[in-house]
Amino acid sequence: MARTQGSHSDITGPRIRQAALRLFAERGYAAVSMRQIAGAVGLQAGALYNYTADKQSLLFELMERHMGDLLSARAREPEAEPRAALEGFVRFHIRYHIARPEEVFIAYMELRSLDAENFARIEALRRAYEDELEGILRRGAQAGVFEVEDAKVATLAVIAMLTGVNTWYRSGGRLSLEEVEDIYWNMARRAVGAG
Amino acid sequence: MARTQGSHSDITGPRIRQAALRLFAERGYAAVSMRQIAGAVGLQAGALYNYTADKQSLLFELMERHMGDLLSARAREPEAEPRAALEGFVRFHIRYHIARPEEVFIAYMELRSLDAENFARIEALRRAYEDELEGILRRGAQAGVFEVEDAKVATLAVIAMLTGVNTWYRSGGRLSLEEVEDIYWNMARRAVGAG
DNA sequence: ACGTTAACTGAACATGCGTTCAAATCCTAG
DNA sequence: CTAGGATTTGAACGCATGTTCAGTTAACGT
Structure with missing residues (x-):
C-alpha cells in the first residue's frame, strides 16, 4: 500500500x-x-x-495551472451591468496580477518556450480570458455607455495597460494596492469613454 | 592595407x-x-x-543600437504644447514600434539576459525615453489640460498600452497603420483626461 | 522485527554549448 | 603575377545539458 x-x-x-x-x-x-x-x-x-515527465511539462503545468486559476477566479466574480462590470474586471485583474507576479511573467514571456501543442492550449485559455473583457466592452458599447471604435483592439489595449502594473509595482512601495486599483480604474474607464 | x-x-x-x-x-x-x-x-x-567579442556583446549591441535609434528619432520630433505633444508621442511610438517588432521584443524581453553593467546602460536609455512622455504628462497636468492622478504611473500605463500593439498588429491586416494610430491616440488621450 | 515500496542518489549517456586558434582560403594592392 | 592581409574553416577545449536507471536509503503497514 x-x-x-x-x-x-x-x-x-x-x-x-x-x-x-x-x-x-x-x-x-x-x-x-x-x-x-x-x-x-x-x-x-x-x-x-x-x-x-520532462522540463517542458514542468513549464506547461505551471502555465496551465495559472491560467486555469485565473479563469476560475474570474468566473467567481459577480455579474453586473457594463460600467460596474468593467470596474470589477479592472480591479480583479490588478489585484490578481499583483498577487502573482511570477506566474503572470512566465505565462506571457515563456509562450515561445512551449511546443506547438502546449502553446495552442495556453493560447486558448488566454483568449478565453480576453473574451471576458471584450464581452463587457461590446455590451457597454451597444448600451451606449462606452465609446470604443474597435472592441478587439480596446480589449488588448486595456489588458496591456493593466498588466503593465507588474513591471513597476512592489508591495510596500509608495502606493497601496487600493490606490493603484483606483488609478488604473480611472484610466481604463476614461480610455473606453465611460465618463 | x-x-x-x-x-x-x-x-x-x-x-x-x-x-x-x-x-x-x-x-x-x-x-x-x-x-x-x-x-x-x-x-x-x-x-x-x-x-x-562574445554572445553577450551581440545581444547588448542590438539593444543599445535600438534604444539609441529610438531616442534620436524621438529627438527629431517637433515640440508642441501638451495636447499636440501627446498626440505626437503616441503616433510616433505606435509607428516606430510597429516598424521594428523584433527590436522592440528583444529590448524588453531580454533585459534579464544582460549582465549587470549592460542592463544598467539599457535601463538608463529606457528611462530616458519614458521621461519624454512623463514630461509631457506633467506639463499637461500643470496646464490643466490633462487629468492625471500620478504622472509616473500614467506614463507607464500609457506606454504599456501603446507597446501592446506589437502583440497583435500584422501589416496587411484588418486595420491600416493610420487607423491603429487613431484608435490608440483616442484611447491614450481619454485615459489621461484630455477631452 | 520484517518486508515492501516510495523516494532519492549518483553515475552515466549522447549531445550541445561558447570560445579559441592554427591552418587554409580568398581577394586586393602593387 | 605575387605578396600579404582579411576572412573563414574545422577541429578541439572543457564544461553543461536533459534524461535514464540500477542501486541505496528510509519510513511505513503488518
Whole structure:
C-alpha cells in the first residue's frame, strides 16, 4: 500500500513547482537547468523525474495551472451591468496580477518556450480570458455607455495597460494596492469613454 | 592595407546582426546558439568572433543600437504644447514600434539576459525615453489640460498600452497603420483626461 | 522485527554549448 | 603575377545539458 503519512512527495512536488516558478521567472525557461531546480529544493536532478515527465511539462503545468486559476477566479466574480462590470474586471485583474507576479511573467514571456501543442492550449485559455473583457466592452458599447471604435483592439489595449502594473509595482512601495486599483480604474474607464 | 572593395566584413557584420536579431526574437537569447546564428548567415561559428567579442556583446549591441535609434528619432520630433505633444508621442511610438517588432521584443524581453553593467546602460536609455512622455504628462497636468492622478504611473500605463500593439498588429491586416494610430491616440488621450 | 515500496542518489549517456586558434582560403594592392 | 592581409574553416577545449536507471536509503503497514 502507498504511504499515507510522512511521504515526501506531497511536499516535494509543490516545492519543485515553486522553485521552477521562481527560477523560470528570474532567468527564463531556457536559461534554467534541471540541476538548478533540483538544487534549489535540495535534490539531485534525477529525482525531479518522479514529479514531471520532462522540463517542458514542468513549464506547461505551471502555465496551465495559472491560467486555469485565473479563469476560475474570474468566473467567481459577480455579474453586473457594463460600467460596474468593467470596474470589477479592472480591479480583479490588478489585484490578481499583483498577487502573482511570477506566474503572470512566465505565462506571457515563456509562450515561445512551449511546443506547438502546449502553446495552442495556453493560447486558448488566454483568449478565453480576453473574451471576458471584450464581452463587457461590446455590451457597454451597444448600451451606449462606452465609446470604443474597435472592441478587439480596446480589449488588448486595456489588458496591456493593466498588466503593465507588474513591471513597476512592489508591495510596500509608495502606493497601496487600493490606490493603484483606483488609478488604473480611472484610466481604463476614461480610455473606453465611460465618463 | 585593408581591403576597401569586395571585403565581406562590410556585408557579413550586418547580416550577422540581422540573423541574431531574428533568432533572438523568435526563440529567445538563451535558446539560440552561436552555431545557429552562424548557420543562418552561412558561416561556421568561429567566424562570428571577427564581428563580436562574445554572445553577450551581440545581444547588448542590438539593444543599445535600438534604444539609441529610438531616442534620436524621438529627438527629431517637433515640440508642441501638451495636447499636440501627446498626440505626437503616441503616433510616433505606435509607428516606430510597429516598424521594428523584433527590436522592440528583444529590448524588453531580454533585459534579464544582460549582465549587470549592460542592463544598467539599457535601463538608463529606457528611462530616458519614458521621461519624454512623463514630461509631457506633467506639463499637461500643470496646464490643466490633462487629468492625471500620478504622472509616473500614467506614463507607464500609457506606454504599456501603446507597446501592446506589437502583440497583435500584422501589416496587411484588418486595420491600416493610420487607423491603429487613431484608435490608440483616442484611447491614450481619454485615459489621461484630455477631452 | 520484517518486508515492501516510495523516494532519492549518483553515475552515466549522447549531445550541445561558447570560445579559441592554427591552418587554409580568398581577394586586393602593387 | 605575387605578396600579404582579411576572412573563414574545422577541429578541439572543457564544461553543461536533459534524461535514464540500477542501486541505496528510509519510513511505513503488518
